[in-house]
Amino acid sequence: MITRTLGSSGPEVSAIGLGCMRLSDGYGPAVDQQDGAALVRAAVDRGVTCPLTTWRTSSASTGACTA
Secondary structure, eight states, rough: EEEEESTTOOOEEEOOEEEOOOGTTTTOOOOHHHHHHHEEEHHHTTTTOOOOEHHHOOOOOOEEEEO
């Protein structure tokens, strides 16, 4: 898996991320929890280290990328 450094001294993450917002109910019904967990595990097994997640508050949505 190709990796990239975030910023000038940030963590090194996979060049390919995994968009996880559709795993929640942000755009319709959430996927089954076991199916979602299996998808994330499969991505990690293939070298993905940057899940792109969001969470909602009462006023805004925020995205985070973690290594």
